[in-house]
Amino acid sequence: MTWDEKIKDFEIFLRFERNFSENTLDAYIRDIKKLKDYAVEELDGVGPEAITYDxxxxxxxxxxxxKFSERSQARWISSIKAFFKYLVEEEVRNDNPSSLLEGPKLGLYLPDTLSLTDIEKIIDAIEKNSDLGKRNHCIIEVLYGCxxxxxxxxxIKISNINFKEKYIKVSGKGNKVRLVPLAQYTAKLLKEYINEVRSKxxxxxxxxxxxxxxSRGTSMSRVIVFIIIKELTDKAGVSKKISPHTFRHSFATHLLQNGADLRFIQEMLGHSSITTTGIYTHLKTEELRDVILNFHPRNTNFAG
Known part of the structure; x- marks a missing residue:
């Protein structure tokens, strides 16, 4: 892992998910590149995954x-906090070394989650009669369903899809391999895409x-997937900031809401630590709070 790789990924994230203006985007990236230069020159080249709070x-x-202005100093800290929050979100790091830096309080970042209705709206916005639409439909279903x-x-390699046993062998971060269950509906769409679209x-x-x-018969880029999702989201009239990762968040959150064990979700997501998966429990906590407020005797007895 290198600074340049992660800075490029961060730039894509800010541009397509956060919709930063060009000026703000340039400033944030410039700030992180300065931090990279410092790490290379003063810290023996320590990488973004290992740099510390100190x-x-x-x-x-x-x-x-x-003698830079206070506004500039505030922006450096804001840029650094955003960068390391992104690395935690992308599971590059389990900890955030910038969390205790004094500066603007950006708040705890919790991922946006789509409702099932939102997901259906996005899928309904796809032109499913076209070859491109069939491919994009599969992409959305695999992101959300897996x-x-x-x-x-x-x-994903076709040779790693087991249609008989209904799973996909996935190579995740650190080349860790996991088997992800494949729903029958998703498997059917994939077969149709392979046989009717990809074969052409x-x-x-x-x-x-x-x-x-x-269309050139080569693998797709991350950026193209971001663009596809942004266009479909706009067409569907879903106002949330959505990226490919939003479907992953929704997958995990919906499983948790429907009673799945957090450790099973951890396995399916490929998280090395249960604490990373634990971010999804924020919704469960909110639900429990509502139950207590609405149904606990200490609240109902003294209501009004």
């Missing part, structure tokens, strides 16, 4: 001695086993 604090202290990361989605393409030899292909 490292960040020392970096901010040195910058503050250069809870995959976008990087895992675009790397002139496929590049290097991508003969890649499931999702672009």
């Amino acid at each position: 490292n960040l604090q020392e970096y901010i202290f040195k910058l503050s001695k250069q 809870g995959l990361r976008v990087s895992e989605l675009i790397d 393409l002139k496929i590049n030899k290097k991508h003969e086993d890649t499931l999702f292909l672009n």
Whole structure:
């Protein structure tokens, strides 16, 4: 993992999920590149996955001695906090070294979650009679039905899909392999896409086993998947900020709401730590709070 790779991913995230203006986007990326330079020159090249709170604090202290305005200093901290929150969200890190930095309070980031109604609206917005629409329908169903990361989605190999036993073998972060259950409905859509759409393409030899292909017969990029989802979301009139990861969040949240054990969800998501999966319990906590407020004798007896 390198700074440049993660900075590029962060830039895509800010552009397509957060809809940052070009000026704000440029400022944030410029700030993180300065931090990268500091890490390379002063910290023996420590990477974004290993840099510590003390490292960040020392970096901010040195910058503050250069007589920059308070507004600039506040933006550096805001940029750094956003970057490391993103790394936690993407499961690059289990901890956030910027959380204790003094600066603007951005609040706890909890992922947006789609309701089943939202998901149906997005799927209804797809032109399912076209080859492109059939492919995009499969992409949405796999993201939501299997809870995959976008990087895992675009790397799916046909040879890793077991239609008989109904699972997909997925290679996740750190090359950790897991078996993700495949719903019968999703399996049916995938078979139709492979047999009726993908079979028509002139496929590049290097991508003969890649499931999702672009019109040139090569693998799709993360950016294209972001764009597809943004266009469908706008067409469906769903106002939430949605990315491929939103469907992964929704997959996990809906499983939890319907009674699935958190450890099973952890396995299906490919989280190395249960604490990472625990972010989804925020909805369960809210539900429990409502139950207590509405039904606990201490509240009902003294209502009014």
